[in-house]
Amino acid sequence: MKNIATLMTADHRSCDNRLAAVEHAVSRKDWSSARAAFADFQAAMLAHFAAEETVLFPQFEQRTGISQGPTQVMRNEHVQMRQLLTAAGSALANNDQDDYSGEVETLLIMMQQHNVKEENVLYPMCDQHLATEIEQLITALLVQLDNPVKVTT
Amino acid sequence: MQALLSFDQAPPFAAPARFFVTAPLFAMLAGALILSTGPELFVSRWTAAALATTHLLSLGFLSQVMIGAMMQILPVVAGANLSRPLAVARMVHLTLVCGTLLLVLGFLTFNRLAFTSAAWTLGVGLATFVGTAGRALFKVSSNNPTIDGLKLSLLGLIGTVVLGLLLALSLSESWPLPLPQLTALHFGWGVIGWGFSLLLAVALVVVPMFQLTPAYPKWLAQTFCPLSLLLLVLQTIANLAGWSTVADVLASSLALGVALFAMETFRLQRRSARARFDASQQFWRLAMVCMLAACVLWLGLLWLPMLADQPIGPMLCGVLIFVGGFMSVMSGMLYKIVPFLVWLHLQNLCRAGEMAPNMNKVIGAKQIEWQLRVHLGALAFLLAAALSPSWFAYPAGAALLVANGGLLHNMLSALLFYRRHAARLMAAREDGASR
Numbered sequence A: 001m002k003n004i005a006t007l008m009t010a011d012h013r014s015c016d017n018r019l020a021a022v023e024h025a026v027s028r029k030d031w032s033s034a035r036a037a038f039a040d041f042q043a044a045m046l047a048h049f050a051a052e053e054t055v056l057f058p059q060f061e062q063r064t065g066i067s068q069g070p071t072q073v074m075r076n077e078h079v080q081m082r083q084l085l086t087a088a089g090s091a092l093a094n095n096d097q098d099d100y101s102g103e104v105e106t107l108l109i110m111m112q113q114h115n116v117k118e119e120n121v122l123y124p125m126c127d128q129h130l131a132t133e134i135e136q137l138i139t140a141l142l143v144q145l146d147n148p149v150k151v152t153t
Numbered sequence B: 001m002q003a004l005l006s007f008d009q010a011p012p013f014a015a016p017a018r019f020f021v022t023a024p025l026f027a028m029l030a031g032a033l034i035l036s037t038g039p040e041l042f043v044s045r046w047t048a049a050a051l052a053t054t055h056l057l058s059l060g061f062l063s064q065v066m067i068g069a070m071m072q073i074l075p076v077v078a079g080a081n082l083s084r085p086l087a088v089a090r091m092v093h094l095t096l097v098c099g100t101l102l103l104v105l106g107f108l109t110f111n112r113l114a115f116t117s118a119a120w121t122l123g124v125g126l127a128t129f130v131g132t133a134g135r136a137l138f139k140v141s142s143n144n145p146t147i148d149g150l151k152l153s154l155l156g157l158i159g160t161v162v163l164g165l166l167l168a169l170s171l172s173e174s175w176p177l178p179l180p181q182l183t184a185l186h187f188g189w190g191v192i193g194w195g196f197s198l199l200l201a202v203a204l205v206v207v208p209m210f211q212l213t214p215a216y217p218k219w220l221a222q223t224f225c226p227l228s229l230l231l232l233v234l235q236t237i238a239n240l241a242g243w244s245t246v247a248d249v250l251a252s253s254l255a256l257g258v259a260l261f262a263m264e265t266f267r268l269q270r271r272s273a274r275a276r277f278d279a280s281q282q283f284w285r286l287a288m289v290c291m292l293a294a295c296v297l298w299l300g301l302l303w304l305p306m307l308a309d310q311p312i313g314p315m316l317c318g319v320l321i322f323v324g325g326f327m328s329v330m331s332g333m334l335y336k337i338v339p340f341l342v343w344l345h346l347q348n349l350c351r352a353g354e355m356a357p358n359m360n361k362v363i364g365a366k367q368i369e370w371q372l373r374v375h376l377g378a379l380a381f382l383l384a385a386a387l388s389p390s391w392f393a394y395p396a397g398a399a400l401l402v403a404n405g406g407l408l409h410n411m412l413s414a415l416l417f418y419r420r421h422a423a424r425l426m427a428a429r430e431d432g433a434s435r
Helices: A004-027 A031-064 A070-093 A097-129 A131-145 B014-042 B048-078 B085-109 B112-137 B145-173 B179-211 B218-241 B244-270 B279-303 B312-349 B365-387 B389-434
Strands: none
Touching (some): A031 A097, A031 A131, A070 A097, A097 A131, A097 B312, B048 B145, B085 B112, B179 B218, B179 B279, B179 B312, B279 B365, B312 B389, B365 B389
C-alpha cells in the first residue's frame, strides 16, 4: 500500500462486499448465515471507524491543528452509522426483512456519501499532510483494520 | 482547504426540495398540453406545441431536477459549498419556474413580449446558478473525474443558455439568424454539454455507490467528459462553418460515446454485488436502454437519407432521450436522494440515542414500483404516438400526466412525512429542554 487513500479506499470496498454478502443471505431468508455475515460486516465497519478515530484523525488533527473541521464531521457521521448498524442488527435478530432492508438501505447511502467525502477530499489531504510519517501510519492503520471490534449485545 | 473545512454544510432541505416538487408539475403540464393539442403535436418537432412540450420537459422537469440535485451534491461530492444556498435556491427556482412558463407561453402564442421576458428571466436565474455553483466548484482543485465533469457540465449549461437566449431574442426581435441551425446547436449543447456531462459525472459516483458495482474503467472516467465537450465545440465550429460532413462525423462520435457509456453501465450493473435490483436501479437500466436506442436512431438519422426525410425520427429520438433516458434516470435518483435527505434531516433533529424512521418508510417500495410501471407505460405510449399520432396522442398525454402525478404524489408524501416527524421531534426536544 503506497498511501492512505489506497489503503482506506480498499477497506471501504471490503466493507461493501461484506454488506452485499449479508444482503444475499437475507434474500435467501437464510437467517443464520445472514446473522453471521452481518456480525462480520459490523466488526469490519467498527474496526474501520476505530482505525480512523484512534490513528488517522488524531495524526491529521495534530499535524494541521484543525480538530473541529472535517475529522469532527466524520466522527459525527460514524456515530450515525453506528446507530444504523445497531438498528439493522436488531431487525436481523427479529428476522424482520422489511425493517432490515430499510435500515440497511439508509446505512448504505450514509456510508457511501461518507466514503465519497473521505476518498475525494479527506484521504488525499491526509496523504499530503502526513507524507513524512506515511509508513508508520499505514502499519498502525493495518493493525487496527486487522483487529475486528467485538460487538457485545 | 476552506471548502474542506466546512464540507458537511449540506444546504437546508428546503433548498433542493423545491426543485424536486415542482419538476413533476411541469411534466404534468406537458401531458396536459399533449391532451389539449392532440395528434397534431406529433406531426413535426417544429410545431409550437411540440416546442413548448420539449421545453416543459427539458427545462421544466429535467433542469429543475438537475439544478436541485447539483445544489445538494456539490458539498458532498466535491467539498464545494454554495454561499447562501437557500437564498440562491429561492431565486433560481422562482426565475426558472416563471421563465419556463413564459417561454412556453411564447411558443404557444408567439407573443414577442413573452419571449423577451422568458429570455431575461431565465438568463438571470441560470446565470445566478452558474455563478454561484461555478464560484464554489472552481475553488476546488480537481483531483477526480467527477469534479471535472461537474465543472464541464456548467460550461455545457452556459453554452445551452447562450444559444437558447439567442434563439428566444431572435424570435422576439426578429433578428435574421439561422434558427434551424442554432436550434440544432442548442439541442446538442443541452443534451450533451449539460445533460450528458452531468449524468456521466454523477454516474461515476452513484452507479458504483448505490448498486455496489466496480468503478467505471479509468479510460472512460477520465476521458469521456472532456472529450465530449471538446467534440461538441469542434462540432459547433464545423456546423457554423458549413462543413456538414465533418459536423456529422463529429456528431456521430458523440452518439457513439453516449452508446459506449450506456453499454459500460450495463456491464457494471451485471457485476453488481447487490442481491436484487430495486425500482431505482430499474429506472437506471431503462434509461440506458433508451439512451442506446436513441444513439442508434441518431446515427441512422445522420447517415441514412431515407430515415432523415421522415419527421418521426427526431420525434422518436426526443422521446427516447428526454422521457426514456433523462426522466427515467432522474426519477430513479429522486427515489434515492429524497428519502435519504428526509432521513438525514430528521436524524439531525433527533436527541442522542434516538433514531429517525428509515428511508423505506418515507416512500413505500410499492408506491415507487407502481410509479415505475406507469412511467414505463407513458414512455411506451409516447413512442407509439410518435409513430401513430392519431391513435396514441391522447393516451400518451394522459399517461404522462398520470405518471408524473404519481411522482408528484410520492415527492409530496415524502415532504409531508418530513414535516410530520420534524414537528414531533422538535416538540420532544422542547419538551425535554423545558423539564
